[in-house]
Amino acid sequence: xxxxxxxxxxxSPYDLNRLRLRFRARSPSxxxxxxxxxxxxxxxxxxxxxxxxPGDDVRAIDWSASLRSRDRIVKSFEAEERRxxxxxxxxxxxxxxxxxxxxLRVAFWIAQLLVDIALAERDHAVIVxxxxxxDHKPVKVRGGRDKRQVSSLFETLLNRxxxxxxxxxxxxxxxxxxVRALQPAAAVVLLSDMLFDDPDGRFAGLVRRAQKxxxxxxxxELNSWPMERSLMAGGPFRLAAxxxxxxxxxxxxxxxxxxxxxxxxxxRHLLQLRHAxxxxxxxxxxxxxxxxxxxxxxxxxxxxxxxKAALLPSLLARGGQ
Amino acid sequence: MSVLAFLVAAAALGILVWHLVKPAVRDLRISMARxxxxxxxxxxxxxxxxxxxxxxxxxxxxxxLLITLLSAALWPHFLPPLERETLGQRIRVIxxxxxxxxxxxxxxxxxxxxxxxxxxxxxxxxxxxxxxLVDGVSMTLVDGASDTGFAAPVRADQGMPASALLRALxxxxxxxxxxxxxxxxxxxxxxxxxxxADLFGGAVIWWQVGEPAANLxxxxxxxxGGGISDDDPRLEVLVSAFGWDxxxxxxxxxxxxxxxxxxxxxxxxRAGGWSGALPYLGDGESDLWLMSQxxxxxxxxLRVDVPVMDALAVDWAxxxxxxxxxxxxxxxxxxxxxxxxxxxxxxxxxxxxLGYDGWGASQAGQVAFFQHRHPVLNxxxxxxxxxxxxxxxxxxxxxxxxxxxxxxPGSPVIVAxxxxxxxxxxxxxxxxxxxxxxxxxxxxxxxxxxxxxxDQRALDPRHVTAQGVTVRNALMESDTARxxxxxxxLSVLNDPAEASVRDPRTEPSVWVPWLLVAxxxxxxxxxxxxxxxxxxx
Numbered sequence: 134x135x136x137x138x139x140x141x142x143x144x145s146p147y148d149l150n151r152l153r154l155r156f157r158a159r160s161p162s163x164x165x166x167x168x169x170x171x172x173x174x175x176x177x178x179x180x181x182x183x184x185x186x187p188g189d190d191v192r193a194i195d196w197s198a199s200l201r202s203r204d205r206i207v208k209s210f211e212a213e214e215r216r217x218x219x220x221x222x223x224x225x226x227x228x229x230x231x232x233x234x235x236x237l238r239v240a241f242w243i244a245q246l247l248v249d250i251a252l253a254e255r256d257h258a259v260i261v262x263x264x265x266x267x268d269h270k271p272v273k274v275r276g277g278r279d280k281r282q283v284s285s286l287f288e289t290l291l292n293r294x295x296x297x298x299x300x301x302x303x304x305x306x307x308x309x310x311x312v313r314a315l316q317p318a319a320a321v322v323l324l325s326d327m328l329f330d331d332p333d334g335r336f337a338g339l340v341r342r343a344q345k346x347x348x349x350x351x352x353x354e355l356n357s358w359p360m361e362r363s364l365m366a367g368g369p370f371r372l373a374a375x376x377x378x379x380x381x382x383x384x385x386x387x388x389x390x391x392x393x394x395x396x397x398x399x400x401r402h403l404l405q406l407r408h409a410x411x412x413x414x415x416x417x418x419x420x421x422x423x424x425x426x427x428x429x430x431x432x433x434x435x436x437x438x439x440x441k442a443a444l445l446p447s448l449l450a451r452g453g454q
Numbered sequence: 455m456s457v458l459a460f461l462v463a464a465a466a467l468g469i470l471v472w473h474l475v476k477p478a479v480r481d482l483r484i485s486m487a488r489x490x491x492x493x494x495x496x497x498x499x500x501x502x503x504x505x506x507x508x509x510x511x512x513x514x515x516x517x518x519l520l521i522t523l524l525s526a527a528l529w530p531h532f533l534p535p536l537e538r539e540t541l542g543q544r545i546r547v548i549x550x551x552x553x554x555x556x557x558x559x560x561x562x563x564x565x566x567x568x569x570x571x572x573x574x575x576x577x578x579x580x581x582x583x584x585x586x587l588v589d590g591v592s593m594t595l596v597d598g599a600s601d602t603g604f605a606a607p608v609r610a611d612q613g614m615p616a617s618a619l620l621r622a623l624x625x626x627x628x629x630x631x632x633x634x635x636x637x638x639x640x641x642x643x644x645x646x647x648x649x650x651a652d653l654f655g656g657a658v659i660w661w662q663v664g665e666p667a668a669n670l671x672x673x674x675x676x677x678x679g680g681g682i683s684d685d686d687p688r689l690e691v692l693v694s695a696f697g698w699d700x701x702x703x704x705x706x707x708x709x710x711x712x713x714x715x716x717x718x719x720x721x722x723x724r725a726g727g728w729s730g731a732l733p734y735l736g737d738g739e740s741d742l743w744l745m746s747q748x749x750x751x752x753x754x755x756l757r758v759d760v761p762v763m764d765a766l767a768v769d770w771a772x773x774x775x776x777x778x779x780x781x782x783x784x785x786x787x788x789x790x791x792x793x794x795x796x797x798x799x800x801x802x803x804x805x806x807x808l809g810y811d812g813w814g815a816s817q818a819g820q821v822a823f824f825q826h827r828h829p830v831l832n833x834x835x836x837x838x839x840x841x842x843x844x845x846x847x848x849x850x851x852x853x854x855x856x857x858x859x860x861x862x863p864g865s866p867v868i869v870a871x872x873x874x875x876x877x878x879x880x881x882x883x884x885x886x887x888x889x890x891x892x893x894x895x896x897x898x899x900x901x902x903x904x905x906x907x908x909d910q911r912a913l914d915p916r917h918v919t920a921q922g923v924t925v926r927n928a929l930m931e932s933d934t935a936r937x938x939x940x941x942x943x944l945s946v947l948n949d950p951a952e953a954s955v956r957d958p959r960t961e962p963s964v965w966v967p968w969l970l971v972a973x974x975x976x977x978x979x980x981x982x983x984x985x986x987x988x989x990x991x
Contacts, residue, residue, distance in 0.1 A: 227485035227486075228485070229485075230483055230484065230485035231485065232483070236485065300483065328485065328486060328488065328489070330488070357485060358486060361484050361485060361486060364480075364482055364484070365482065365484065367480070368478075368479075368498070369478060369479045369480070369496035369500075370479060370480045370481070370482045370496075371479050371480070371481050371482065372483070372484060372490070372493075373482065373483040374487075375483055375484070375485070376487065376488060378487050378488055384479045384495060384496040385493035385494065385495060385496055386495075386496040386497075387493055388493070391493050394491045395486060395489050395490050395491060398489040398491075399486060399489045402489065
């Protein structure tokens with residue numbers, strides 16, 4: 134029988150809070166958000182000089198610099214304000230694999246944990262499903278009450294029709310909803326195995342756009358290859374069609390050489406995506422969240438893997454990018 | 455049973471093998487499918503045999519349960535017939551000793567038939583014989599083929615229906631042999647009767663003895679005429695004939711010291727029937743008897759209580775009109791004539807004629823409706839009636855229905871009748887005026903129609919012997935002219951294939967439909983769960 138994983142992430146609120154505090158560099162200012170971004174504002178951290186324009190706070194005029202340039206010069210500072218966390222969920226059929234330890238479920242868990250952290254930091258969050266066959270609207274989370282909508286969205290995505298057509302269909306990317314969700318000074322997090330195809334570069338366009346306007350783009354790469362590799366190495370198998378690729382009824386055996394070829398093909402694909410996504414705000418650690426060989430103790434594995442996820446420090450530290 | 459056992463074992467073994475043989479290949483769906491190269495086809499066997507019994511498999515047990523339920527439902531139909539030879543045959547000979555068996559040499563022939571059966575049974579191995587003598591009163595069990603029972607005289611005062619012979623098939627009398635009878639031979643002069651399977655499941659040989667003999671029987675007698683009818687009183691006698699091709703039968707009647715006789719004529723309304731009208735010799739007990747010689751005397755004499763027919767007995771309670779001299783004073787059981795009063799209690803146990811004062815306020819009117827050709831309206835001129843329409847009744851007592859209604863508010867009822875016992879409500883006759891004749895006609899019709907049933911009820915015909923002993927069911931014996939059948943083949947008694955007795959194991963069980971329903975539900979459950987188990991991942 135298929136192993137059923139819970140919808141709620143296997144990380145206790147206590148552990149999550151400890152994790153959040155560990156990455157916290159300093160206490161928030163009164164009335165301001167906890168994160169600092171590459172955007173002008175009022176804080177104690179200097180950003181640059183600029184000419185005075187009517188309406189500027191006269192207390193910001195740097196009189197020494199003004200005397201040197203014979204014009205009024207004001208100092209600008211980094212802003213501290215509430216940040217918006219935009220979570221892009223890869224919902225391709227391949228994300229439902231491997232069976233019993235599917236990547237989509239892990240993505241849900243991570244998304245819920247990130248939302249909990251954002252709410253604890255008094256930030257806002259937006260969840261945007263990508264590659265979904267059904268048009269799901271982004272879910273905005275501004276408080277604890279909105280978490281119900283998040284759960285409802287996840288259940289809808291999981292309970293979607295599970296027929297052969299769904300598996301065979303080639304995923305189509307429509308980034309309009311994600312573009313509409315982009316807000317200035319936001320942290321965009323992509324939860325995906327990064328194995329999708331981007332033939333027309335539309336996804337890369339979205340990533341580059343997400344890095345503008347003081348935004349950062351974080352890639353939470355989910356790699357289930359170890360588990361699926363061990364599945365194929367366990368003896369003869371028959372491969373079901375997926376995302377347009379059909380293997381027929383032939384019984385296969387996976388030789389080591391063939392598996393190494395598959396690994397190399399995936400590495401080339403990821404390298405191409407890195408080049409295509411490259412930009413000033415891209416945060417894509419080289420260490421992905423790597424699946425265990427078997428699904429036994431999967432929830433325990435997740436607790437440890439999330440705690441050690443390479444992306445978390447850059448995403449949660451107050452110093453920001 | 456062996457066939458079913460083999461099928462069940464084969465099916466169970468098939469299911470077990472089906473669950474032990476498993477595919478040696480796994481169906482996988484890999485998320486990196488796009489990046490997988492062309493693998494080498496596997497050369498390993500595609501199936502493997504598991505030696506672990508599928509005791510934890512729900513579909514395995516559902517399929518085994520399905521086979522079990524179907525086997526239980528079909529099991530009785532695959533049971534082999536009982537080993538007849540091991541049962542030992544118990545043969546019952548049932549001999550008819552009713553009065554009709556006295557015709558000719560039928561009793562002797564029956565005794566010879568019983569002996570023949572006894573001799574045949576004696577030649578059979580492990581066979582038991584018992585004899586049951588049946589007459590119209592009792593059944594007598596005789597061990598073996600003893601002649602003892604045949605020596606007793608036949609009771610001639612009781613006719614016997616054929617069902618008495620069939621009742622002797624029931625095992626309640628079983629004492630001669632050890633157990634209920636397995637086969638039976640019925641020796642009688644009656645034609646073969648169908649034997650219900652639930653009465654006796656074994657083979658029954660019907661041995662008809664005796665040649666056909668012509669017979670006449672007085673079937674019924676009834677009185678007509680007399681009283682205030684237009685005809686003289688007489689007794690109509692009905693005679694049934696069986697194989698009779700002689701002269702017209704003659705019937706005599708005797709009452710007190712008087713007697714008379716007539717020759718019957720063929721009854722056009724009954725095939726093989728004769729009828730005739732005997733003169734009325736007075737009231738009281740009368741005997742009628744057939745004078746023609748026939749086969750059976752049991753049904754040739756009838757005794758009836760003839761009522762007073764020349765003067766009608768009437769319980770006259772009509773104050774406005776004196777009792778006519780033609781009527782004699784009646785008692786509590788005779789026709790009652792009285793005035794009708796609203797809300798009165800009408801006698802319900804005897805005929806009644808109720809008169810009401812309707813002509814006093816008669817006036818011209820119209821008939822609303824009437825029952826066509828009703829005897830109470832015989833001879834009534836409606837033109838006269840409509841010129842002198844009596845005042846009718848608004849309501850009728852229970853049991854009465856209108857025969858004639860006048861047109862007008864409420865459609866008043868002029869004449870109403872009751873079927874059983876007969877009753878009539880009519881306007882009382884008047885002694886003068888233009889409606890005098892009409893009123894008397896209506897009232898006389900009411901008396902005549904009501905009194906007719908009174909006469910029929912008085913008769914109580916019963917068959918008697920010449921000595922005056924009442925004979926019951928005499929007409930049951932009358933058909934002595936039935937076609938004779940050849941002697942039966944007794945070898946059926948020794949044929950195991952024919953010697954079937956009711957096998958309770960193969961009786962239709964009330965559980966079979968429920969077992970089939972349960973099997974259907976299990977099948978649906980197995981299919982339903984199969985959809986879940988085989989759902990693609």
